[in-house]
Amino acid sequence: MTARQYVVIGGGIIGSSTAYYISKHSQFNPDSDKITIVESTAIASAASGKSGGFLAEDWHGPDTEGLAELSYSLHKQLSDEYDGVNNWEYRPVNALSLMGQVGPKKGKVDDAKKKGAHWLSDKVVDKCSVLGTPPSTAQVTPEPLVQTLAELSKADVVIASAEQVNRDNDGNIFSVRAQTKEGNSVEIPATDVVLAAGPWTGRLAQKLLSPAEARKCSVTGQRAHSIIVRPSQGKTLTDHCLFTMVKERTTTHEPEIYCRPQGTAYICGASDTVPLPEDASKVVPSKSAIADLKSQSALISDYFDSSMSVEKEQACYLPISASHSPIVGKVSDGVFIGAGHAVWGITLGVGTGKVLSEIMIDGKASSCDVGSLKP
Structure with a gap:
């Protein structure tokens, strides 16, 4: 099987959750596959580090209710497995x-x-x-949760701004070029790219993708x-x-x-x-x-x-997002997105990472139906 090089652009709750669940997928081979998080500032430096961390299982409309139920249960599983009570203040409220x-x-x-x-x-x-x-409402302190997920994923973290997605003559992605704050250029091998840069996702899509692809990623x-x-x-x-x-x-x-x-x-x-x-x-x-x-x-x-x-x-x-609903799924071959979650980023973020890992590796989401959220 061909080695996969996953590049996740964005170090917030969705990017870190995606990296974590890729690393836990049964088809991920740590000896040959690689995960890289490209983050311009620091892990959990934006909304994921400054949000309140309120979690609700059943406060959601038909487009996101399945994702919310999945994500809420994953929050509990993560807390049970990694002592979230002490490490990121998980508790029912x-x-x-x-x-x-x-x-x-x-x-x-x-x-x-x-x-x-x-x-x-x-x-x-x-x-x-x-x-x-309880048990349908809970809370976390988001910053340590996001940092823990990034660490557990064992992803390489590159502090740089993504500047270009490189493709061969057949349109296959082979690398992402990024630039550090010191002005140094870094080229990261890539077969799969995830846009999970929160409010910067739309701006990045316009820079990195074709106009047709970018139109599917309208987030501000x-x-x-x-x-x-x-x-x-x-x-x-x-x-x-x-x-x-x-x-x-x-x-x-x-x-x-x-x-x-x-x-x-x-x-x-x-x-x-x-x-x-x-x-x-x-x-x-x-x-x-x-x-x-x-x-x-x-x-x-x-x-x-x-x-x-x-x-x-x-x-x-x-x-x-332009639709005021999250955008989750495949944009084009090798390009995926998880963004536009508004105030529900922490509640929905871990579930979004889970289904993105399935879409990338299995070709479809199996944990819940996110068809109404596709780009």
Whole structure:
């Protein structure tokens, strides 16, 4: 059998998962086949390292419900096999919808009305509803998960920007040329190329592929902001992920708050239309958007007042496809894509890697039907 040279462009959740599941496929031969991850900045340096890590098994539409069920079960399997509880903070969680408004209240709100999230402010809670409970909702801290998958794949990691896909006279791919930040050119042998560069996928496709191929890979990005905070000593958060809608005069705030096992909270929201930069290293947050997240979270709980410590202020770009659905599958002979997962990249990412490995090696996905997501 001819040796395969897999080049995965992108070191996020989808790229790292694809590399991992290629390496675990029964037809992969580690003595002759090779996997290379080409990443312009660092593994998990973009949205996969800065997202919240909320996982939902059954919150998805018909196009992605099968992929979501597969991916959710794979998250649990990975955690069981590699101690995800300690290595990337995998745990089941309760998901709540919080409806509220800023204004005078009639005294204390009973903790039962807060569905166990006792730290919510009496001043803002009108209604809490349960959106999800274990075993169908969970969370991870994405950055160490992605880094672990890349490491377990035993792929070579090349920190460089992909510049060209080289093909012979018959159209067969034989290498990928990349350029390091120092300006050095690197040529990587390739038989199969996976585009998994998140919001940069569409831009890369235009550079690396034919116009007909690139039209199947239309993905761009929308900037979103987040902070990671730690309440002051003695203030203990619960195992909840909150999706909020809080009215303040004529404005509605909708931050999402994911409490993490080690006592921090990931708080996100505040998207905008600032254009996608050249690479992940050039993504910077808006100071006003970060300030908004801090003030909005302080309305929801005094755990997030000025006494909290802010551990990270960050931004990333959510990958959005032209169809607003993920694009997963074969683009052309030797070219594959996994991108455009928007806010569901972490939930769907490991399953996407699994089915891409099957499509590349077996010629079709067997773990679930992703036909509606094909390029």
